Amino acid sequence: MALRLPLCFLPRPPASLVAAAATLLQRRHLASGVESQGAGAGVFCKRFVLARHFKGEPKPSDFSLVTEELPPIKDGEVLAEAEFLSLDPYMRVYVLRRPPGGTMIGGQVARVLESKSPDYKVGDHVVGDFGWRTHTVFNPEAHEHTLMRTYKLPDIGGLSPSLGLGVLGMPGNTAYFGLLEVCRPVKGETVVVSGAAGAVGSIVGQIAKIKGCRVVGFAGSDEKVKWLTEELGFDAAYNYKTTRPRDALKDGAPKGVDCYFDNVGGELSSSVINRMNYGGRVAVCGSISSYNADGLPKATIIQPAVVTNELKIEGFLVTRWNDRWGEGILQNLKWIQDGKLKYEETVTKGFENMPSALVGMLRGDNTGKAVVKV
Amino acid sequence: MALRLPLCFLPRPPASLVAAAATLLQRRHLASGVESQGAGAGVFCKRFVLARHFKGEPKPSDFSLVTEELPPIKDGEVLAEAEFLSLDPYMRVYVLRRPPGGTMIGGQVARVLESKSPDYKVGDHVVGDFGWRTHTVFNPEAHEHTLMRTYKLPDIGGLSPSLGLGVLGMPGNTAYFGLLEVCRPVKGETVVVSGAAGAVGSIVGQIAKIKGCRVVGFAGSDEKVKWLTEELGFDAAYNYKTTRPRDALKDGAPKGVDCYFDNVGGELSSSVINRMNYGGRVAVCGSISSYNADGLPKATIIQPAVVTNELKIEGFLVTRWNDRWGEGILQNLKWIQDGKLKYEETVTKGFENMPSALVGMLRGDNTGKAVVKV
Numbered sequence: 062m063a064l065r066l067p068l069c070f071l072p073r074p075p076a077s078l079v080a081a082a083a084t085l086l087q088r089r090h091l092a093s094g095v096e097s098q099g100a101g102a103g104v105f106c107k108r109f110v111l112a113r114h115f116k117g118e119p120k121p122s123d124f125s126l127v128t129e130e131l132p133p134i135k136d137g138e139v140l141a142e143a144e145f146l147s148l149d150p151y152m153r154v155y156v157l158r159r160p161p162g163g164t165m166i167g168g169q170v171a172r173v174l175e176s177k178s179p180d181y182k183v184g185d186h187v188v189g190d191f192g193w194r195t196h197t198v199f200n201p202e203a204h205e206h207t208l209m210r211t212y213k214l215p216d217i218g219g220l221s222p223s224l225g226l227g228v229l230g231m232p233g234n235t236a237y238f239g240l241l242e243v244c245r246p247v248k249g250e251t252v253v254v255s256g257a258a259g260a261v262g263s264i265v266g267q268i269a270k271i272k273g274c275r276v277v278g279f280a281g282s283d284e285k286v287k288w289l290t291e292e293l294g295f296d297a298a299y300n301y302k303t304t305r306p307r308d309a310l311k312d313g314a315p316k317g318v319d320c321y322f323d324n325v326g327g328e329l330s331s332s333v334i335n336r337m338n339y340g341g342r343v344a345v346c347g348s349i350s351s352y353n354a355d356g357l358p359k360a361t362i363i364q365p366a367v368v369t370n371e372l373k374i375e376g377f378l379v380t381r382w383n384d385r386w387g388e389g390i391l392q393n394l395k396w397i398q399d400g401k402l403k404y405e406e407t408v409t410k411g412f413e414n415m416p417s418a419l420v421g422m423l424r425g426d427n428t429g430k431a432v433v434k435v
Numbered sequence: 436m437a438l439r440l441p442l443c444f445l446p447r448p449p450a451s452l453v454a455a456a457a458t459l460l461q462r463r464h465l466a467s468g469v470e471s472q473g474a475g476a477g478v479f480c481k482r483f484v485l486a487r488h489f490k491g492e493p494k495p496s497d498f499s500l501v502t503e504e505l506p507p508i509k510d511g512e513v514l515a516e517a518e519f520l521s522l523d524p525y526m527r528v529y530v531l532r533r534p535p536g537g538t539m540i541g542g543q544v545a546r547v548l549e550s551k552s553p554d555y556k557v558g559d560h561v562v563g564d565f566g567w568r569t570h571t572v573f574n575p576e577a578h579e580h581t582l583m584r585t586y587k588l589p590d591i592g593g594l595s596p597s598l599g600l601g602v603l604g605m606p607g608n609t610a611y612f613g614l615l616e617v618c619r620p621v622k623g624e625t626v627v628v629s630g631a632a633g634a635v636g637s638i639v640g641q642i643a644k645i646k647g648c649r650v651v652g653f654a655g656s657d658e659k660v661k662w663l664t665e666e667l668g669f670d671a672a673y674n675y676k677t678t679r680p681r682d683a684l685k686d687g688a689p690k691g692v693d694c695y696f697d698n699v700g701g702e703l704s705s706s707v708i709n710r711m712n713y714g715g716r717v718a719v720c721g722s723i724s725s726y727n728a729d730g731l732p733k734a735t736i737i738q739p740a741v742v743t744n745e746l747k748i749e750g751f752l753v754t755r756w757n758d759r760w761g762e763g764i765l766q767n768l769k770w771i772q773d774g775k776l777k778y779e780e781t782v783t784k785g786f787e788n789m790p791s792a793l794v795g796m797l798r799g800d801n802t803g804k805a806v807v808k809v
Contacts, residue, residue, distance in 0.1 A: 154739065326736055326738035326739070327736060330738065335731070345738050345741045345742050347738075347742055348736065348738035348739050348742065351736055351738070351739060357705075357709070357736050357739065358735070358736055359734055359736065360733055360734070360736045361731045361732070361733050362700055362722065362725055362731050362733065362734045364697065364700035364701075364719050364721075364722035364725070364750070365528065365700070365725060365731065366750075367719045367749075367750035368721055368722065368751070368752070369528070369750070370750065371749070371750050371752055371755065372749070372750050373748070373749045373750075374741065374747070374749070375741075375746070375748070376738070376740075376742040376743070376746050376747075377742070377745055378742070378743075378745055
């Protein structure tokens with residue numbers, strides 16, 4: 062059985078081998094996972110290893126797809142199979158902190174195939190920071206050093222479990238807590254969102270509307286701009302590639318900017334911050350404009366405006382609100398159910414397309430949340 | 436009496452005329468002010484008018500020195516004569532908000548020559564935002580649209596009244612409140628100060644030392660650096676013109692930077708912020724590096740560090756603590772009296788030298804507080 066060889070860490074297994082392994086995996090899951098629940102035999106897992114650190118835009122050759130057999134689960138452990146994998150801007154940055162050779166980082170929604178834990182049963186959906194892998198054995202009691210906690214996806218009323226990676230997961234909570242706890246918008250204020258058509262930005266703008274604010278978005282295509290204003294209810298939106306931010310803000314934020322939810326950094330952010338009102342608040346969620354840059358780029362300084370208008374700029378990681386995680390998910394779910402919050406997903410099919418989906422997300426090809434369906 | 440002609444708004448009176456007027460003024464004050472207290476006759480005031488907005492570094496030709504006769508004071512009013520005038524970086528920025536033709540802005544310590552107010556008596560020292568003028572008539576009850584409130588200099592125990600413009604005035608309070616309320620340093624943390632040898636920065640560093648922090652300063656000459664470490668007790672200081680901030684911080688802040696009190700903005704600030712620890716706080720007090728620039732310069736972006744380390748960057752104007760003004764002055768006075776807080780003044784003599792003193796201060800010629808003695 063060639064496929065039982067330890068394939069782990071092979072730099073790049075031949076495609077034919079991978080395909081064969083995938084077919085086998087599918088069969089195995091039916092056999093050992095869902096149906097027999099804990100037969101104890103290992104399953105094969107495909108995972109992407111970061112072969113080298115990215116330089117500029119990530120390339121498929123920066124990754125190696127490897128296949129390995131997982132050991133049978135032990136008492137207390139759970140085996141889960143990825144259904145949807147998440148693509149998020151932070152990945153481009155965080156992975157640089159780890160040496161090459163490890164599994165590429167990222168969250169996923171997985172379905173429990175086998176469980177020897179009292180907390181999980183077969184068929185449960187789990188949200189985990191398992192990395193780019195099709196199958197994962199985890200111990201819910203172990204506090205592993207992952208970016209996010211592992212948790213069971215709450216009942217989301219029949220909606221797609223993929224939302225656990227988007228509006229009902231990390232990006233939704235990033236929008237909810239970042240906007241409400243860092244920007245603290247007040248009814249009638251003007252809120253500007255950059256990366257407005259992304260997984261986080263599109264939710265930020267809608268929550269700001271729910272809170273009675275005027276909302277102005279910046280996005281990277283005319284199509285996205287149309288979606289923001291015509292579908293999501295943004296008061297104004299602009300294509301930052303074709304409109305000068307200065308002109309856009311004069312048009313869309315005639316009373317100035319009170320809150321800025323920043324996903325992109327760079328020159329656009331300088332423009333917005335330099336046009337903020339006294340007492341303005343900036344929530345810095347990311348700076349995707351710089352992620353593929355070789356070194357940190359330069360942008361117009363913001364300090365004069367920061368002093369004169371006594372601005373507050375605060376960076377945040379959503380993990381700050383780990384203890385209120387459920388609150389964010391349930392509030393966003395309620396708004397969805399009430400018809401007040403819309404979401405979009407850009408779904409790429411096939412686990413093997415993870416690298417190209419990452420590149421596309423970083424280029425802004427996605428509208429709303431970018432996920433890969435295994 | 437040629438000198439009684441309305442000389443107001445003359446672009447540049449001949450130096451001889453100015454000198455003659457000054458002599459006369461001196462005599463008049465002795466005659467109508469201090470000695471006779473309220474003779475009612477007007478006095479002559481010299482003042483600098485901003486003839487045109489600065490482009491780049493301010494030039495003497497941007498100002499006009501004019502002389503005018505002040506009307507006799509009315510009931511409730513006070514006549515005061517400037518003893519010391521303040522030179523502060525903010526002037527370079529704030530004056531741009533006003534149309535040319537008005538008196539150049541700035542604070543001063545003046546001595547009361549004549550008073551028809553129950554709150555002021557002859558000989559009192561008043562701190563006022565009167566602008567660049569030798570004599571001022573003001574009404575303590577009127578709430579004029581000045582940057583700072585007018586107030587009587589508290590008893591500072593025989594120290595020079597000029598300190599009311601420095602360590603015992605706006606710059607001292609800027610250091611005190613900005614550091615303690617915005618940076619909120621904790622014992623054992625590392626505090627970095629830019630513009631460290633200036634009126635504000637030199638006090639910031641010493642207060643941070645009083646609070647048990649490691650203090651690292653950046654200044655613009657080897658002499659200033661020596662003063663900071665050998666006289667003021669900074670743990671380390673660097674000449675930013677000859678040392679790369681990156682190397683300086685590696686050397687002086689081996690545990691990273693927790694608090695940054697920023698007076699300069701620009702590339703130095705980007706370097707410091709990009710090397711801050713998780714949870715770091717930045718108090719943005721000014722950005723003198725950009726004040727003479729034509730438009731806003733560019734500097735390395737800070738957003739990635741702001742997000743990853745959840746940094747807080749807050750701009751502030753010291754007027755935020757107007758209701759605690761006396762607290763700051765009295766605490767700094769106590770630290771001076773206890774030998775814990777040292778100060779330095781760079782004194783330029785002669786009211787007519789205000790423009791050149793401003794240019795020198797913006798160039799960083801001063802150590803500690805820059806004032807002009809009339």
